[in-house]
Amino acid sequence: MQRQEDAKAKLKEKGYKLTPQRRATLETFAENRGKHLSTEDVYTLVKEKCPEIGIATVYRTLQLLEGLGVINKMSFDDGCSRYEMSGSDEDHHHHHLICLSCGEVQEVEEDLLEHLEEKIREKNHFDVVNHRVKFFGYCSKCSNK
């Protein structure tokens, strides 16, 4: 896919090597778009393609890919970091609904506050290029209980 090829180009550009471990990690993210993978998740999934991989390499790879902007780290306060592939345009309108009861995370794709960015720009002299919103509350399953 586009992003996978981009990522490979970025690696080469910066003098990093394209190893089977990194290739497998990229593939895994491409195959799991929209999911928020923990390091353990990635480890498990990548292991299917590349059984020898060690957990340390997974951590290193995720760090590297985050630095290159290929994936984004996000925290849902569940005790571990989670990542997803950063899709340049979708990313801009990509927000989360976090259930305070069960911890489930849903996504909302919507441009919520484009117009507010302008307001912020004027009031705070801050040049906004992106925003991210978390809504906290109770998902349908939990609020029915």
Added chain:
Amino acid sequence: MQRQEDAKAKLKEKGYKLTPQRRATLETFAENRGKHLSTEDVYTLVKEKCPEIGIATVYRTLQLLEGLGVINKMSFDDGCSRYEMSGSDEDHHHHHLICLSCGEVQEVEEDLLEHLEEKIREKNHFDVVNHRVKFFGYCSKCSNK
């Protein structure tokens, strides 16, 4: 709720971890607003969510949360300490402007999208109780360079 989220932010800020035990304790206080819970009370209540928790951890957690100002200790001379969530400040909708260049974080106090919460509620069947927004961009100092 807001105070729960604030508390989580404070923990993170000070380098403390948000463990299941701490999460359960915060939830317990949120669900028992206005009550004055003894350590034993907290132990019993938290045990429902987190049965493995030990009494020592409860004492430690209460100490920690008191230090962060999330809960208040009060004495009724009944032989044990009691606590309640400190509710003094109300639902502050404070959000953040994060500079991508220097990393500076400004706060904005503003209710940005109350009306959008209703929309989310209908479309996603998600009962929103709070939201948090991050704006990414460049602060005035950095964008002038």
Added chain:
DNA sequence: TTGGTATTGTAAGTGATTGGAAATTGACAG
């Protein structure tokens, strides 16, 4: 193909936190 360098897996090391149990404290009775 080759050689220098990046990268790897293993295993040991972080630092914060934990449960259980033992130790300490303090109020009070005898």
Added chain:
DNA sequence: CTGTCAATTTCCAATCACTTACAATACCAA
């Protein structure tokens, strides 16, 4: 003063998410 008992703290070994040391190995440009 001494013993008792419950509240609270401390000790300790273990756990968790993550990082690092290091020697062996794999990329990839020449």
